Amino acid sequence: MTGEFTALPDIEPARLEIIKTQSPRPPPPASNLVFGHTFTDHMLTVPWSARTGWDTPKILPYGPLSLPPSSSILHYAQTVFEGMKAYRDENGKVTLFRPDMNMKRMNTSAQRVALPTFNGDALLYLIKELIRLDKHWIPQQTGYSLYVRPTMIATEAAIGIHPPADALLFVICSPVGPYYPRGFQPVGLYGTTEYVRAAPGGTGAYKLGANYAPGVVAQKMAAKLGYEQNLWLYGPEHNLTEVGTMNLFVVFKTDDGSLELVTPPLDGMILPGVTRDSVLALAKDHASGKYKISGLGDKLVVSERPVTMKEVKDASQSGSLVELFGTGTAAVISPVNRIGYLGEDVNIPTGPDGMGPVSKPIWQELVGRQMGTIPSDWSVLVTE
Amino acid sequence: MTGEFTALPDIEPARLEIIKTQSPRPPPPASNLVFGHTFTDHMLTVPWSARTGWDTPKILPYGPLSLPPSSSILHYAQTVFEGMKAYRDENGKVTLFRPDMNMKRMNTSAQRVALPTFNGDALLYLIKELIRLDKHWIPQQTGYSLYVRPTMIATEAAIGIHPPADALLFVICSPVGPYYPRGFQPVGLYGTTEYVRAAPGGTGAYKLGANYAPGVVAQKMAAKLGYEQNLWLYGPEHNLTEVGTMNLFVVFKTDDGSLELVTPPLDGMILPGVTRDSVLALAKDHASGKYKISGLGDKLVVSERPVTMKEVKDASQSGSLVELFGTGTAAVISPVNRIGYLGEDVNIPTGPDGMGPVSKPIWQELVGRQMGTIPSDWSVLVTE
Numbered sequence: 001m002t003g004e005f006t007a008l009p010d011i012e013p014a015r016l017e018i019i020k021t022q023s024p025r026p027p028p029p030a031s032n033l034v035f036g037h038t039f040t041d042h043m044l045t046v047p048w049s050a051r052t053g054w055d056t057p058k059i060l061p062y063g064p065l066s067l068p069p070s071s072s073i074l075h076y077a078q079t080v081f082e083g084m085k086a087y088r089d090e091n092g093k094v095t096l097f098r099p100d101m102n103m104k105r106m107n108t109s110a111q112r113v114a115l116p117t118f119n120g121d122a123l124l125y126l127i128k129e130l131i132r133l134d135k136h137w138i139p140q141q142t143g144y145s146l147y148v149r150p151t152m153i154a155t156e157a158a159i160g161i162h163p164p165a166d167a168l169l170f171v172i173c174s175p176v177g178p179y180y181p182r183g184f185q186p187v188g189l190y191g192t193t194e195y196v197r198a199a200p201g202g203t204g205a206y207k208l209g210a211n212y213a214p215g216v217v218a219q220k221m222a223a224k225l226g227y228e229q230n231l232w233l234y235g236p237e238h239n240l241t242e243v244g245t246m247n248l249f250v251v252f253k254t255d256d257g258s259l260e261l262v263t264p265p266l267d268g269m270i271l272p273g274v275t276r277d278s279v280l281a282l283a284k285d286h287a288s289g290k291y292k293i294s295g296l297g298d299k300l301v302v303s304e305r306p307v308t309m310k311e312v313k314d315a316s317q318s319g320s321l322v323e324l325f326g327t328g329t330a331a332v333i334s335p336v337n338r339i340g341y342l343g344e345d346v347n348i349p350t351g352p353d354g355m356g357p358v359s360k361p362i363w364q365e366l367v368g369r370q371m372g373t374i375p376s377d378w379s380v381l382v383t384e
Numbered sequence: 385m386t387g388e389f390t391a392l393p394d395i396e397p398a399r400l401e402i403i404k405t406q407s408p409r410p411p412p413p414a415s416n417l418v419f420g421h422t423f424t425d426h427m428l429t430v431p432w433s434a435r436t437g438w439d440t441p442k443i444l445p446y447g448p449l450s451l452p453p454s455s456s457i458l459h460y461a462q463t464v465f466e467g468m469k470a471y472r473d474e475n476g477k478v479t480l481f482r483p484d485m486n487m488k489r490m491n492t493s494a495q496r497v498a499l500p501t502f503n504g505d506a507l508l509y510l511i512k513e514l515i516r517l518d519k520h521w522i523p524q525q526t527g528y529s530l531y532v533r534p535t536m537i538a539t540e541a542a543i544g545i546h547p548p549a550d551a552l553l554f555v556i557c558s559p560v561g562p563y564y565p566r567g568f569q570p571v572g573l574y575g576t577t578e579y580v581r582a583a584p585g586g587t588g589a590y591k592l593g594a595n596y597a598p599g600v601v602a603q604k605m606a607a608k609l610g611y612e613q614n615l616w617l618y619g620p621e622h623n624l625t626e627v628g629t630m631n632l633f634v635v636f637k638t639d640d641g642s643l644e645l646v647t648p649p650l651d652g653m654i655l656p657g658v659t660r661d662s663v664l665a666l667a668k669d670h671a672s673g674k675y676k677i678s679g680l681g682d683k684l685v686v687s688e689r690p691v692t693m694k695e696v697k698d699a700s701q702s703g704s705l706v707e708l709f710g711t712g713t714a715a716v717i718s719p720v721n722r723i724g725y726l727g728e729d730v731n732i733p734t735g736p737d738g739m740g741p742v743s744k745p746i747w748q749e750l751v752g753r754q755m756g757t758i759p760s761d762w763s764v765l766v767t768e
Contacts, residue, residue, distance in 0.1 A: 209461030
């Protein structure tokens, strides 16, 4: 993946230097956690320069970065990031969920904004070292985890627009609670027709900071109108693309009594989510009979195809709409109960405990694999 | 412009604190300057928080910012910026060019990414203070100036996507030389069909960092193919929208012998450039007879309308294409001599000294007003 930087040093785990904090903090009680506000004692940094390649990786006490005001990230938004979770079970065993997918995507994102690429296995090795050092920060309660945030920014101290000569990769970790502390709460979405999240030839398929800043006003508008999230629509047919910062799935009942699980295809405008990929893989294996998921009906069809608001609205009216949900690392699965669309609400069925007949068994399977209660290749050991 | 933040303190120039550097540096020889690499002795900072509004403005020694690694700018790219130039004449008089336009646009940009707005006059007052303090850094030679870069970033120390609770507005200054030190050099453009700069419902009309990071790969591709810049095309007709980071003008000869000066309309995808606006205003005043520009022909029509590659290509072949140029604060006017489009080059006429019959007289008028040799309201006094 190093491409044109091949001749220069890649990230080298053997060079890792660890400087431990002199003032370790006690992790706060798990019940006090607010998503993304608390960080562990240490962070990982790996600087890069176009002239000398990837420099010494360091695990350091968590603390501020010193950036010249001319740093290109501050002006031209060259930043890419990832979000992944580490889980700790009652025996202290720590695992990550499909971290190879995040390493791969971070490289793809970096290339899109002319940031340097790197050996994903090497970075993953370093991330595991960081997690091991701060593993006592991972709450052990069900639904809790350590949110791991790898980020890469352009740090060249010059205001010109070109591939940056300097960059910094850093990883910080935040202990987080369950997205739904009081059980699943379906959310209402505002179907956004005022703004777009992505367009053909744009950057929707990459995890760039630049995709997020413009989305805040759409969320703000949704909140003002009484909806929890916004639904990104695209094109003259108002194709459903993503939910806030999540991928999206819809379930329809078909004429022959089957259930069709639909998600928009990776057409360049959709983020290739790890949870999206996992839901699809589980559902496809179930549909093909390769691996049956307990509680999920036999007649399941899995489609990656465009879905429009007209189709969803018609299905809602005719009774063939079964459920609609978002997927992402933070919430895993987020059921939806209504969509505010062009002045009226389209109602979405939800099950008695929030989730529907497809999302619930898939969620159980997925969370079991994430927590390690259901053994799978997707769970990667950090420490026993 | 303060909108929902009305009740909280706005930027208050009376609260300005100035801490001068203890180690002033000698400005480098003007001939050594590389765009955006050298910064003056001081910078301006104004912090903001959602709870307490705009805080004490400070002029401080130029130096690094200390940012928590969780700062939202580093993850979600909430940054807006401006670019403006201060000129110093042989008598030491310093002026800015239409800075009110930049203050207004910075507020419009901030709103688009849920950053706070502010009193533009107040910020301009502070910027003038900063420039006065570092005015000896402005080279006096013709074509040289001080590039002033106001920037606002989200600094909230939490990784959640929402309107930021904290922000920092800062202004840095960089002495710069003429864009074309050896006279005008027309550039070749690569017509980009692989990427888009903006889309309807997107952010093309705002000066956001998020618009720039994704453009670097298009520039990189253009350079690889032997072109100096890329030309942003949009839609099935390949409408010409912008040139790299500049606005764009085309001049056609019409059947009745008039010249038509065309630029794409402000349809939400085009940055409302200060130079674009100035070129349009000058050309319109000339066309209407309100203010005649020396050397510019009488039969001039000024249009803000879409222009497609087919129109440009046909005009190139029929001989009715007169010239094509980019406009921006850095280069002022940048003539183009060819466009690489779908595998072939479309040739663009250029005058003997690079510029054409419309751009040259307009450039002379514009630069005269910027440098203060032609008196106008557009030139705003910083210090005598």
